[in-house]
Amino acid sequence: APIQAPDLASCNTPEIPDTATGLSCCLPYRPGTAIVDFVPPPASAPLRVRPAAHLVDKKCLAKYERAVALMKKLPDKDPRSFAQQWRVHCAFCDAAYDQVGFPDLDIQVHNSWLFFPWHRFYLYFHERILGKLIGDDTFALPFWNWDAPDGMAFPAIYNNRSSPLYDEKRNPAHLPPFTLDLDYNGTDSPIPRDQQIKQNLTIMYRQMISSAKRTELFLGQPYRQGDQPDPGAGSVENVPHNPVHLWTGDTRQPNGEDMGIFYSAARDPVFYAHHGNVDRMWHIWRGLRPGNTDFTDPDWLDAAFLFYDEDARLVRVRVRDCLDPATLRYAYQDVGLPWLNAKP
Numbered sequence: 001a002p003i004q005a006p007d008l009a010s011c012n013t014p015e016i017p018d019t020a021t022g023l024s025c026c027l028p029y030r031p032g033t034a035i036v037d038f039v040p041p042p043a044s045a046p047l048r049v050r051p052a053a054h055l056v057d058k059k060c061l062a063k064y065e066r067a068v069a070l071m072k073k074l075p076d077k078d079p080r081s082f083a084q085q086w087r088v089h090c091a092f093c094d095a096a097y098d099q100v101g102f103p104d105l106d107i108q109v110h111n112s113w114l115f116f117p118w119h120r121f122y123l124y125f126h127e128r129i130l131g132k133l134i135g136d137d138t139f140a141l142p143f144w145n146w147d148a149p150d151g152m153a154f155p156a157i158y159n160n161r162s163s164p165l166y167d168e169k170r171n172p173a174h175l176p177p178f179t180l181d182l183d184y185n186g187t188d189s190p191i192p193r194d195q196q197i198k199q200n201l202t203i204m205y206r207q208m209i210s211s212a213k214r215t216e217l218f219l220g221q222p223y224r225q226g227d228q229p230d231p232g233a234g235s236v237e238n239v240p241h242n243p244v245h246l247w248t249g250d251t252r253q254p255n256g257e258d259m260g261i262f263y264s265a266a267r268d269p270v271f272y273a274h275h276g277n278v279d280r281m282w283h284i285w286r287g288l289r290p291g292n293t294d295f296t297d298p299d300w301l302d303a304a305f306l307f308y309d310e311d312a313r314l315v316r317v318r319v320r321d322c323l324d325p326a327t328l329r330y331a332y333q334d335v336g337l338p339w340l341n342a343k344p
């Protein structure tokens, strides 16, 4: 059977490091709150075209900053507030909810076939909330284009101290223009920029093509109701998704906060740009493979999650509803795939 949407009435203290105790990640919830089933936006809704973060123009940046500033000003108890938005990630990474009917088994959205769909919905609602706050139904989140040379550094728009996109807790040695290492393991390698870029492109080829020939190799291992969490991540979740988190997090913090550890990762606004590109990789992987390459297993297709939407309604979504970005009325700016011919 598929993993079911959690029972929000029973939320546990998250399992996070001692240095961060006192944190609750529970979603705001009053028993009896109506849950509505997800309906995709009408096909006539405007398409939100997510831009590469390094190509965002002034006007678009100003909108994005205004939206995040407004989100940060919402009262903490509003499920659309930034304070709640980042906690959602903590809740589904750090054991806040048990699987329905299995009090000893957590819901964990990483290291399994739930990784891509859960994060897709997470960004989908986050983006719509931001758009609603500025009254713009074309608003689209930028993506960190780390698979292309021009995106292989921390995106500069997040590195302005007076911007709501700024976060103190980042590795000070990795601010732009320092070159990103897609396979970062905790130590900077002293190789020249052009060599690092070449290496990164080879990694992208490997993770997207050679190591991702079967669906579970890319999307991750099956994880059903009653299963232990963490059956195994797909290629891109492992690398570069994980190393980019680690590379961004602040080595002066006890656990690499914010980006370097699950519970606090989404407290850094760059999280949503990082996951934009992760999500883009799913879409690209699918496009590179003729025929339908999604799982057809109903335990995947009917796995369900809960999110609050832009009207603060509680929505039950299923994996089958998120397979095609066009149905969700968003797309990615076309920036090319420089790693496609980086076969080692």
Ligand code: C2O
Binding pocket: 089, 093, 110, 119, 241, 245, 265, 275
């Ligand atoms: Cu939910 Cu990048 O992790």
